[in-house]
Amino acid sequence: MTNEEYNQISIPYQVLTKRFDHNQNYYFDNFYKCYNPKHYIVKDENLETLKKFENLTPRDIYTKEHILAHPYGDKYLDSKLVVIEEKRICILSELGQVFLYLLVSKFENGINQFLELVEQLQTEFPGLIRTKEDEKVVVMGNYLFDDLNYRFEQIENYDLIFHLFGKTNSGLLMQDWNKNIEIHKTKIKGLLDTLKIFDFSKVEL
Structure with a gap:
């Protein structure tokens, strides 16, 4: 893995899992953290990374065995990991941790x-x-x-x-x-x- 490929995932991971953010730039909507499109985590190269997840759902990234063993519900399992709209960009709350495990897999x-x-x-x-x-x-x-x-x-x-x-x-x-x-x-x-x-x-x- 190159440094560029690493940063592509590690930067969103770090921002999305920040425990103490004095300037909270998102709000919660159902399963999502929603950001203003001007926020740096959803702009430029970070947006390009997020776009690669907008057609994926939790059902696509968890094993069938894990899904069967946990009562998530279809609404959650069929939710897009990233939703890109004109006035906001919403990211499934768990996606930051998913990025960590994606790096671990690499x-x-x-x-x-x-x-x-x-x-x-x-x-x-x-x-x-x-x-x-x-x-x-x-x-x-x-x-x-x-x-x-x-x-x-x-x-x-x-x-x-x-x-x-x-x-x-x-x-x-x-x-x-x-x-x-x-x-x-x-x-x-x-x-x-x-x-x-x-x-x-x-x-x-």
């Missing part, structure tokens, strides 16, 4: 490699790498993380995975107050597990 091999390396490093450096929160989070010094960067760089799409984990809203890789790197290993595994409910075969980017 990086699945690399993410598995990342998790394997983290577990390997835990074995190699038991005194320097620890866990907390019932082993859900792996913690290592920033200096050690930097020293081991050459090993992480061998991972497929690592630069983009690092950005997704550490520079977006995902909160999967962070630096704490003591300048330790925290890797939320259990949450990352959870992303891969949840990915199983999606079928992105109809998504064309």
